[in-house]
Amino acid sequence: MIFQQTLRNKATFSGIGLHTGKTITLTLRPAEAGTGIVFHRIDLAPAVSIEAHASNVVNTRLSTTIGRGDASVSTIEHLMAALYGCGIDNAHVDIDGPEVPIMDGSAAPFVAAIAKAGVKVSGKARKYLVVKKPVTVVEGDKKATIIPSRHYKISFDMQFAHPAVKSQFRSLEFSQESFIGDFAAARTFGFLAEVEMMKSHGLALGGSLENAVVIGDNGVINPEGLRFQDEFVRHKILDSVGDLSLAGHRLIGHVKATKSGHDLNHKLVTELLKRPDCYTLIEFTPQAFNAPFNIGIPELSWLEA
């Protein structure tokens, strides 16, 4: 069987929150198999624990926020993407404020810290969520759908009127190597006019060229330029990996997104989880997981050649 994993050691970060501008410290700790990813607001008395699951999402406007009662944690998506990308199923996340630090605007600092902490394999099998029938959510000209596929893939089509972005398309065929190598370092981005407006409304107070790609009238303002020629769509895929991980299981299916964002990602996960006829939960041996066809799992006969 493929088993659930956690961290071998603790990993601690400090950094500012993109929206609050406050310094926040976050510690990842190993967790028992079956725990999932659980955030703990340790600055509150008593501390409030919030499971990173779609059912706990309370806001998707500028980032993905989970909450319980009056307590919440926002901008969880890049950390969630890093945990998923590094194969971490179970972890405690102690945090002393309402927002995950933005770090450099990408998932790379989290990936590096998780790699340094190491990964520990448990004795309990992972259950994969395998999509059996397509599920689609639409909102205006935005669309996200997940269809049956032998592997986890995300294909993203983004279109912006701005000449520095225009339209970008990219596909991730998920593996730890492809996520870490080609997507984890892609940074969040924003348009200068929007950033200035958000700041005037008390938002994006921690935003700077240190933690976001900022696009002005004549293109990217950051002196270092872009990390990838299509960094924007790579970041949209990174966000999707984080948001879709809130399904609570590793996914097997092909996500096709057009102009999607945190809100539609969340709606797709919620719709999928609401429709048990559209998916099945399966444990895999490494051989079956890697076999392209005829993997000998009766529930998956419809996927076989």
Ligand SMILES: [Zn+2]
């Ligand atoms: Zn993002």
